[in-house]
Amino acid sequence: MKRVAIVGGGVAGLAAAYELARQARNGASLQVVLFEASTRLGGIIETVHEGEFVIECGPDAWVTEKPWARELAEELGLGAEVMPSNDATRKTYVLVDKKLQAMPDGMRMMVPVDLDSLGASELFSAGAKLAYHEELGRAEELRAEAPDEDESVAEFVRRHFGQEVLTKIGAPLLSGVFGGDVTKLSVQAVMAPFVAMEREHGSLIAALQARDAGVKKHSVFTTLRSGMGTLVDRMIATIPEDWIRLAAEVRFVSYGDEGWLVGTARGVERFDAVMMAAPIDVACSLLEPVDAEMAPLMAMEASSAVVVAFGFPDAAKFPVPPGFGFLVPPGSDSLLLAATFVDQKFEDRVPQGGRLVRAFFGCKAAERLMRCGNDETAAVARMELARILGPLPEPQVTVVRRWPRSLPQYAVGHLERMKRLDARASVLDGLSLLGNGYRGVGVPDLIRDARVAARRIVGKSESLTGVAEL
Structure with a gap:
């Protein structure tokens, strides 16, 4: 044995x-x-059920295109529980100059598939939009110059799209997943599919357009209903x-x-x-x-994370923009890393007419909050959300979780x-x-x-x- x-x-x-x-x-x-x-x-997987709110204390979903979590769920008899994110109304915002600006529709990470949608976006300057369009025309150059050795995410994104795209989308997206510094994160480890796209197509935009042509689109995220x-x-x-x-x-x-x-x-x-x-x-x-x-x-190196969730019985008293939530670029005047509008991202997360918002803190802000009690941490989260979304009503449910050094930096x-x-x-x-x-x-x-x-x-x-x- x-x-x-x-x-x-x-x-x-x-x-x-x-x-x-x-x-x-x-x-x-x-x-x-x-x-x-x-x-x-x-x-760090933990779900709290309180007052008809379904509150995730750690990851709230998995990436749909990776099949192994879904396979396991189905083996465990949870096939009927598998639930996609509400991608028909998927929209993500970025905090820029203390205002929430919507990311263009059809983005895959920091790469646009729909350049027409990009043109209508107020998130990027004319220079950043031009850099996106020029990336398509630089396909052969980018493919020829693709390095064999590893490089940072920052270097990779800058080569394709420039500093503004890195600052506004690249850094907050990758920090939200890995809690890391994009100038240190390995692009081969954390963005391997994009590295492969560069080596084959040069242009990431061209690669995604070719990949998505005629392919049935699935939701980006999948979770379990309970x-x-x-x-x-x-x-x-x-x-x-x-x-x-x-x-x-x-x-x-x-x-x-x-x-x-x-x-x-x-x-x-x-x-x-x-x-x-x-x-x-x-x-x-x-x-x-x-x-x-x-x-x-x-x-x-590893980054800590702090999650604070607020459940409100009346969504009308706390209006938020339509979509999944927002990202906060490094260097912004906010302690937040991101926030999720949970009741808009997934079905069946709140009582009828309710609202559920999760605030995320990472890096130095999370380290500071690690030393605070739950009440103080919740107060900081409410204050930071209010500065961006407006005054918060009194929550019916508050959940605070600290995850020390939970995000290793690749x-x-x-x-x-x-x-x-x-x-x-x-x-x-x-x-x-x-x-x-x-x-x-x-x-x-x-x-x-x-x-x-x-x-x-x-x-x-x-x-x-x-x-x-x-």
């Missing part, structure tokens, strides 16, 4: 345990222990209870002739394999005594470091590195990696849809 330790009960650790449990039911001889330091599973927490709950329900240990902080791991040893306050246990799904800071400290050369490869050279890290890890028989510090930060990426690793442990070669993208 193969003994497997899973260190960390976030979505990656749970997906690994789910897959191992599935393999065990199919006859694999396994004994598994999932160690979670806190008293709950799911990591909330992302349902995905966690369903996975937990499939995992044998005696596999799960809460409030079980792993204090050390070691590797030798006898295999893996995992130590907690309860004692030391031997395992044949370790699936390290703890936050990368924790994983780094646990694995450094095992292989000192891994630690520098795992060391990376710096330039990240993919090369991960290759070297994987090479080191492969020498340690039975070690898997899972979580958002390695090969993607989205929920689908974490699920894909965890399930592939679990199948590898039990010697199964069957793959998931799109696993070739690993």
